[in-house]
Amino acid sequence: MPNSGPAEPTPPEDGEDQKDQPLTLDVLRQLVGNEWASLPGETLVVLSRDTEGNLYSPFSTYAHGRYSPVYDLTGEVYPLESELAADAELRELFEKIPANARAALVLYPLG
Numbered sequence: 001m002p003n004s005g006p007a008e009p010t011p012p013e014d015g016e017d018q019k020d021q022p023l024t025l026d027v028l029r030q031l032v033g034n035e036w037a038s039l040p041g042e043t044l045v046v047l048s049r050d051t052e053g054n055l056y057s058p059f060s061t062y063a064h065g066r067y068s069p070v071y072d073l074t075g076e077v078y079p080l081e082s083e084l085a086a087d088a089e090l091r092e093l094f095e096k097i098p099a100n101a102r103a104a105l106v107l108y109p110l111g
Contacts, residue, residue, distance in 0.1 A: 022073070025105055047109045057109035066097065067104035077106050 036043075045059040069075035078097045079090055 028105075047107060049109075057111040059107055060110035061108045063106045063108070065104050065106050066101035067106070068098040068101040077104060 046056050047059050049055040049057070063077075064080055065077040066080060067075055067077050078094055078101050079087075084091050084094065
């Protein structure tokens, strides 16, 4: 399985807004360390169900996995190689993982 690609964000193309780009962990670290460092610690982290802002839910938990797009900006998450190596049942469930699956931090909403 290939390693994940570079963590540097891809520069936006002409007419494309930076906020419309997938967020990498490097950019998230920068936001948390710089942009959001002055926010109060009790500030709630909330996830939107979609890009239009229809329904919201507090961020609850996370997982490490591998993401592969199925359509433009939606896709599937697959287990890590180490998880597959340790679990025969998981290997049966995920017999074939796309070659383009890359390392991902998966965030889950509370509801």
